[in-house]
Amino acid sequence: MSLSNQQTAVVTGASSGIGAATARALSKRGLTVHVLARRSGRLAEQTGCIPHVLDVRDTETLKSLLNSLNVDILINNAGVGRGYKSLAEAHSSDIDCTIETNVQAAVHAVHAVLPSMLKKGSGHIVNIGSMAGLYSLPSALYGASKAAIHLMSQDLRLELEGTGIRVTEICPGRVRTEFYDAAVDEPEEREKMKDSGIDELTGDDIAESIIYALDAPWRVNVNRIELQPTEQIYGGSQFTPRERP
Numbered sequence: 001m002s003l004s005n006q007q008t009a010v011v012t013g014a015s016s017g018i019g020a021a022t023a024r025a026l027s028k029r030g031l032t033v034h035v036l037a038r039r040s041g042r043l044a045e046q047t048g049c050i051p052h053v054l055d056v057r058d059t060e061t062l063k064s065l066l067n068s069l070n071v072d073i074l075i076n077n078a079g080v081g082r083g084y085k086s087l088a089e090a091h092s093s094d095i096d097c098t099i100e101t102n103v104q105a106a107v108h109a110v111h112a113v114l115p116s117m118l119k120k121g122s123g124h125i126v127n128i129g130s131m132a133g134l135y136s137l138p139s140a141l142y143g144a145s146k147a148a149i150h151l152m153s154q155d156l157r158l159e160l161e162g163t164g165i166r167v168t169e170i171c172p173g174r175v176r177t178e179f180y181d182a183a184v185d186e187p188e189e190r191e192k193m194k195d196s197g198i199d200e201l202t203g204d205d206i207a208e209s210i211i212y213a214l215d216a217p218w219r220v221n222v223n224r225i226e227l228q229p230t231e232q233i234y235g236g237s238q239f240t241p242r243e244r245p
């Protein structure tokens with residue numbers, strides 16, 4: 001069940017960044033691609049795919065759309081980094097937005113496509129996690145949301161054993177997208193967070209890794225792909241001595 005055997009893909013959060021790049025890549029491979037996001041103009045302009053303007057936090061609308069499509073591939077990508085910088089500084093609305101978008105909607109999307117995939121005995125679910133879901137970062141809220149995606153992906157593989165459905169988790173490090181534009185309201189803070197000074201990954205880099213997982217022969221389940229910029233490191237410990245009184 002490589003890409004050439006699959007017909008219909010859904011990409012959530014496809015009006016920019018990783019989702020838009022993935023939708024374009026899938027469309028180039030000849031699939032019928034349905035793209036979801038809130039910004040209607042951006043969806044068509046960025047992807048040229050079949051647009052569905054919706055907020056993934058609207059569970060009933062998300063479910064009824066996914067139930068109406070015979071989905072072979074779900075790219076569970078829509079996500080935000082509200083409250084990314086610090087839980088202490090986050091507003092309650094940031095907490096709700098991050099959990100509802102990154103976790104709740106992602107779980108509902110999987111739940112909605114499973115019945116038809118189970119019936120067909122095939123399908124591929126690609127969950128966009130993050131290095132923040134695997135390694136410690138000073139980003140507790142976002143990390144919690146992506147750690148949930150990590151375990152959902154692991155556990156789904158166990159639940160779906162023998163069904164023919166494949167589950168892949170993609171864990172990017174820093175990617176140059178609109179992520180920080182949407183995450184941070186305050187202009188000066190936003191520019192500081194956006195300016196990493198390194199050669200960041202691109203949406204197309206991530207899309208290529210997704211195509212690799214989807215195109216693998218049926219016997220191969222690509223469980224997880226970690227991608228980080230060459231100039232970025234995760235998983236170490238740092239010491240910053242403070243001046244003592």
Ligand SMILES: NC(=O)c1ccc[n+]([C@@H]2O[C@H](COP(=O)([O-])OP(=O)(O)OC[C@H]3O[C@@H](n4cnc5c(N)ncnc54)[C@H](OP(=O)(O)O)[C@@H]3O)[C@@H](O)[C@H]2O)c1
Pocket residue numbers: 012013014015016017018019036037038039040042054055056057077078079080081101128129130131171172173174175176177178179180182203
């Ligand atoms: N950029 C990074 O460094 C990085 C690293 C690791 C993982 N990721 C993950 O990669 C995924 C894609 O992010 P990105 O970097 O490509 O950022 P992005 O350019 O900001 O794209 C996020 C996408 O999600 C959509 N979205 C957000 N909230 C939504 C909602 N409530 N309903 C529908 N769509 C919604 C946005 O569309 P609308 O605003 O038009 O709705 C947009 O299309 C996210 O899950 C993110 O956590 C990003």
